Amino acid sequence: MPREPQQDRSRETRERLLAAALSTLTEQGLAATTVSGVAQRAGVSRGAAQHHFPTRDTLIEATIDEFFAERTHQLRNAVAELRPGAEGASVTEILELVFGFFSNDLFHAAVQVWAGAAADDALKAVILPAEERYSREVYQLAALALNADLSDRQTRRMLSMTLDIARGLGLASVLIEDPDHRNSVIRTWGETLTEGIRRNR
């Protein structure tokens, strides 16, 4: 049975609102992410926006959901594209990928969300488990791509530190991009990882 055209339109409106909310969040921060501002940006009437998101809280919650869904989606696409061979992808390749996840627009939106959550316990309670899930996925992706032997404690520690480094580089990138520094870190940490982690044969 074909879907009702009206249902399609309603879904399309919701998607436009969420896309506008995500852009507002990234560019202007959480405080600027309001139903009326987002409606205007999406070119949707305020009434139609309120039909989907009756309160600001429902909009924020849906935006955060959308945000994590989009980040996870990008992550899984990246895994699919890596197609690790018998020896795994190169360390440099993996570091570029992982550091990339922590310096794109979605990461910049994450910094806005974290800054907002620091002063908002209800938001923090939503964000924290979602962030932990996301970090675990990045960790697993890196381990898989490197054929890392996760039974080795030192290997686990170094993979986990890779995420700390990625977050640090990403935070600095909120103010300014510094590709030279980033490449220098990829080289330095890449050498350390290559020597330090144990790989499955």
Next chain:
Amino acid sequence: MPREPQQDRSRETRERLLAAALSTLTEQGLAATTVSGVAQRAGVSRGAAQHHFPTRDTLIEATIDEFFAERTHQLRNAVAELRPGAEGASVTEILELVFGFFSNDLFHAAVQVWAGAAADDALKAVILPAEERYSREVYQLAALALNADLSDRQTRRMLSMTLDIARGLGLASVLIEDPDHRNSVIRTWGETLTEGIRRNR
């Protein structure tokens, strides 16, 4: 000649306003840092607050100045207390110190400022050189305390990466403190640094 009591009172009011502004910034973010909100928190009349800070921009600028002055002050006190011996302080000691600078209240305020600056080019222009100066000071402190040989490129890279790791740990600490993870990073990175950097005799 003794100072005028009125001058003292005026200076004291300004200091109370700045302290309140810094607390508001840390706890509630940049958007919440307004002249009237800060006046209320400081227990100062709105008129008196506007005498010191006629606009919100002047308040934000003074708060940012105060913020960097306070961070630099803490840094220099820490250097004075380290009193490096002939061999320099232990790597663990230095890492605890440096990571501490990036996970205290002042760093959490910095994350709020960065998030705000991402959407505000005028603010970014103020913050960027101040952040670079601050990072350079932390870097120099770590080099001094470790007796690091900065003529060695690998040593410079590893010291610089120490700041990236500190920022990454600090960003995660905005949502949740994880002392076990932090200690594990201090151990892992401490071993890498100990092996990897060259020290002056």
